[in-house]
Amino acid sequence: MPLSHLKSEEEVDSFLKDCKQLTLLYLFAPWAAECQQITEVFQTLAEDCENRSVNAEEVQDFCKKNEVSSVPVVLFFKDGESVARVQGAKAADLTKTVASLRDKHDDQESLNARLKALINKAPIMLFMKGTPEEARCGFSRRMLEILHKHNVKFDSFNVLSDETVREGLKIYSDWPTYPQLYANGELIGGVDIVTQLAESNELLSALGLQ
Structure with missing residues (x-):
């Protein structure tokens, strides 16, 4: 499945504001060879999470605010807040981080179900x-x-x-x-x-x- 792409600061802000669950944002540059290496990995790993890609050059204010100075970088958000990042074409690190945060997300959903049952x-x-x-x-x-x-x-x-x-x-x-x-x-x-x-x-x- 092709990645869904955001094209402006406003689209990024709106997307992150509306997402309550684990969310992945992949910042890339079309000319960067490292990005070509990580795109396919990200696309596979992010299938079970909310995710978007964005050309870092189109969202320079966002990059400055989030201290993004080079690409590729994958930012992880939960309830609109940054919770992790993987900088560079590090497929193994990206795989571990997605798995770890997904487990935490599943644990929270399990706890919420238990709390609802108790209530x-x-x-x-x-x-x-x-x-x-x-x-x-x-x-x-x-x-x-x-x-x-x-x-x-x-x-x-x-x-x-x-x-x-x-x-x-x-x-x-x-x-x-x-x-x-x-x-x-x-x-x-x-x-x-x-x-x-x-x-x-x-x-x-x-x-x-x-």
Whole structure:
């Protein structure tokens, strides 16, 4: 399959902005013999990833911003941010880097699937430090008090028992602290928001219980 080619600074910026998954950008120059050597390798390796090629001479501002001073070079992006690069006609390095980053990408997708399953394990799910029988922080204890007071039936997960879940869920839900309360797969919030909902008599409604 021929490479898809970008032709301007604007096209490069738009492409990278829209790509959330692992993305490869191959910068070349038509006159460079090394580029001819690496093009076929890149084309094969990049089949399973979002990828584009671009003539470096057509995007000089982009090259300056990303410290590209010679070609060929393959830049690796994730969520619009540069995560790696392979400079020169180094087929072995390119192969290793693609494989490594693809494995990390697959691991993240696997973690996201696990987090989604945990969040949907019960209609009301509480991710807390400790257990309902033994809360390990004041905020988790306060959350339990509120839920018990309102007779809310829930399941829980002790984030102290699994660092991968503890750190991964912060990113997955874009919420940096614990406890976290979910209803029907949706994040309700932490203890401050739940306290406010309880004080305004809106908690049961927010949880879909009323």
